[in-house]
Amino acid sequence: MFEDAALAAAIDRAFATLDAAGGTLEALGEVDRTLVIVTSAQGVIDNGGLRCFFENDWPGMPPYELFAAAYRRAGLGSVADAISSAAGLYPFPEPHRHERLRRAFHAEAEALGRAPFEAFDRVACGNADVWPALARLVRSGAP
Numbered sequence: 001m002f003e004d005a006a007l008a009a010a011i012d013r014a015f016a017t018l019d020a021a022g023g024t025l026e027a028l029g030e031v032d033r034t035l036v037i038v039t040s041a042q043g044v045i046d047n048g049g050l051r052c053f054f055e056n057d058w059p060g061m062p063p064y065e066l067f068a069a070a071y072r073r074a075g076l077g078s079v080a081d082a083i084s085s086a087a088g089l090y091p092f093p094e095p096h097r098h099e100r101l102r103r104a105f106h107a108e109a110e111a112l113g114r115a116p117f118e119a120f121d122r123v124a125c126g127n128a129d130v131w132p133a134l135a136r137l138v139r140s141g142a143p
Contacts, residue, residue, distance in 0.1 A: 037070035050117040082120040
């Protein structure tokens with residue numbers, strides 16, 4: 001994933017803190033919360049694009065803006081904007097709450113030969129700025 005030992009240690013600590021807090025993101029400090037959210041999201045996005053990111057419900061079904069805000073805190077506005085814009089393509093409110101409708105939207109787009117998230121994937125998927133931005137966040141101690 002990355003070669004920064006300090007970042008790897010900080011991510012491990014952030015997830016350990018999350019586990020100790022019973023999975024409650026609100027119990028984490030801002031840096032740890034940002035590390036957990038961005039690391040979790042980026043792992044999915046890098047492996048399957050934004051469609052994969054949107055495919056299943058995230059624990060607690062947080063609004064997608066939670067993820068965009070974490071990317072913004074890390075200084076990754078272009079990825080935040082890609083997530084927000086892609087989420088805005090769903091033709092129904094609160095898409096984070098409606099897995100069945102999201103999957104139907106994906107299936108319909110696929111049947112029509114459309115790739116609605118393609119332009120946003122070019123920004124988010126494999127973005128080389130993510131890990132260095134998180135390392136800077138860890139070094140600074142605050143977003």
